[in-house]
Amino acid sequence: MKAFHSRIPLPLALIALLAACPVMAAENWVTTWMASPQPTWGNELPLPTRIPEALTDSTLHQKVRISSGGSRVRVVVSNEYGKQPLVIGAARIALLEGADHIRAGSGHTLTFGSQEQVTLAAGETRVSDPMELAVPALSELAISLYLPQHTPLTTFHWDGKQTAFITPGNHVDTQRLEGSEQVEARLFLSDILVDAPLDTHALVVLGDSITDGNGSTLDSNRRWPDFLAQRLAAQRLAVLNAGISGARLLEDGMGVSALARFKRDVLGKPRVKTVIVMLGINDISWPGSSFAPNERLPAKEQLIAGYRQLIDQARRNNIRIIGTTLMPVEGALDGTIVKNYHSAEKEQLRQAINDWIRTSHAxxxxxxxxxxxxxxEHPSRLLPTVDSGDHLHPGDTGNKAMAEEIDLKTLI
Structure with missing residues (x-):
């Protein structure tokens, strides 16, 4: 089957394929995992990227835990922020057994347009051909990509919360994930799709570092959307984590703004039924901080207008949209390289936005x-049992509590 490109929104591309091939009418491709692509940065932000500038003749081994299961899989790779072509010399997918071993007999070579090697133009995204591989809900997969040429790492997802391995040479067919170098970012890997039962849909969580799992334990899948995915697995609703650490609603941060990426990260995913929007705290806290020292605090009306734009887009596409109030951040990041993240003026704006979210019925x-x-006892601070310790991000216990407190009936 011919691969299709990201220049056609993914649901439209699937509709076109179904129309052209009536025998495929029973297919139901649903995104079951995602990591929102970000551009790398230099010294304009106070946090390092923590990845090499480039790789040559190297294999990337990356692990993901999917949400909904299916009978076949497809993998999406992205060169969205690349300045030159990205050559993938070989790619492979397999089920994991334990922390780092490939399940015997589960490894399969990925092809793109029936070819094992694929070249992505600068700015391009490619979807692999369907692969016959039954993957249960909440299973862990290994995706290996071989980069034969000098490859600048310009498209990534900074806070992957999952160890990825880099090893010299072509080792996509390894039986154990290991490497001479380790990173915690996602590199070029953006989506996993499954051919799921026909009543399977997707829910996207559009968020920032709290959604991205910044305060959770590495390699543990304990972000709050992970716990939510466990609750929803039996209901055939895939939970997609579109969190980006440092994300903002109105302005670019450690990635493009929510207004700019809503089409890619929500509308561009097939079978999305619901979106949860958990954004705004960085719009309030970044101005005047180490992240954006020369920016001014946005007005309440500007933030509300931004939320309304997302609401309008969701409703025009028959997607249920759920807002979340902004969590308390007093004391956030104190003692770190990030200064002035919280202030009395910012707290006042947070409270005003929360009041609007609760009472506007928007x-x-x-x-x-x-x-x-x-x-x-101190409502501008996180509960100690929720706090990861930085007074901004929940820890594992807090993430689990957040997911368990959600009334699932509001999501469907």
Whole structure:
């Protein structure tokens, strides 16, 4: 089957394929895992990328835990922020057994347009051909990509919260994931799709570092969307984590703004039924901080207008949109290289936005994460049992509590 490109929105491309091939009418391709692509940066941000500048003749081994299962899989690779062609010399997918071993007999070579090698133009995204591989819900997969040429690492997902391995040479057919170098970012890998039962849909969580799992344990799948995926697995609703650490609603941050990426990360995913929007705290906290020292605090009306743009886009596409209140951040990142993340003026704006989210009825439903996670004795701070220790991000216990407090009926 001929591969299709990201220049056609993915649902439209699938519709075109179904129309051209009536025998495929029973297919139901659903995104079951994603990592929102980001451009790498230099010294304009206070945090390092923590990845090499480039790789040559190297294999990347990356692990993912999917949400919904299916009878076949496809892998999406992205050169969205590349300045030159990306050559993938070989690619392979397999089921994991334990932390780092390939399940015997599960490894399969990925092809793109029936070819084992694929070249992505600068800015291009490619989807692999369908691969016959039954993957259960919540299973872990290994995706290996061989980069034969000098390859600048310009498209990545910074806070992967999963160890990836880099090893010299072509080792896509390895039986154990290991490498001479390790990173915690996602490199060029953006989506996994499954051919799922016909009643399977997707829910996207559009968020920032709290959604991305910044305070959770590495290699543990303990982000709050991970816990939510466990609750929804039996209901055939895939949970897609579109969190980007440092993400903002109105302006670019450690990635493009939510207004700019909503089409790619929500509307561009097939079978999306619901989107949860958990954004705004970085719009409030970044101005005047080490991240954006020369920016001014946005007005309440600007943030509301941004939320309304997302709401309008979702409703025009028959997608249920749920807002969340902004969690407390007093004391956030104190003692780190990030200064002035919180202030009394910023707290006042957070409270005003939360009041609007709760009372405006602009969203189809509201998840009150502020109420769930704040300390009753000090409401501008996180509960100690929720706090990872940096007074901004929940830890594993907090993430689990957040997911378990959500009324699933509001999501469907």
């Amino acid at each position: 969203f189809d439903a509201v998840i009150d994460f502020d109420l769930m996670t704040r300390d009753p």
